Amino acid sequence: MVAEIKVEECLGCGACEEVCPQDAITIEDGIAVVSDDCVDCGACADECPNDAITV
Ligand code: SF4
Numbered sequence: 001m002v003a004e005i006k007v008e009e010c011l012g013c014g015a016c017e018e019v020c021p022q023d024a025i026t027i028e029d030g031i032a033v034v035s036d037d038c039v040d041c042g043a044c045a046d047e048c049p050n051d052a053i054t055v
């Protein structure tokens, strides 16, 4: 399992990218994209200002 981004809720702010300990998130075309390096830790979901991430 990797963190799931609700694309319609994502603001592209990059907060999740900054906090991810695995560097598993990149912002592509204004939307967060999660790679297979995700370990489902939940840090990104805690940081997201728009509740756009489900772990
Ligand atoms: S759940 Fe953790 S490892 Fe996965 S993308 Fe979010 S911060 Fe990174």
Ligand code: SF4
Pocket: 005, 009, 010, 011, 012, 013, 014, 015, 016, 017, 027, 031, 032, 047, 048, 049, 050, 051, 052, 053
């Ligand atoms: S923190 Fe939330 S709103 Fe910001 S880029 Fe990540 S998923 Fe999108």
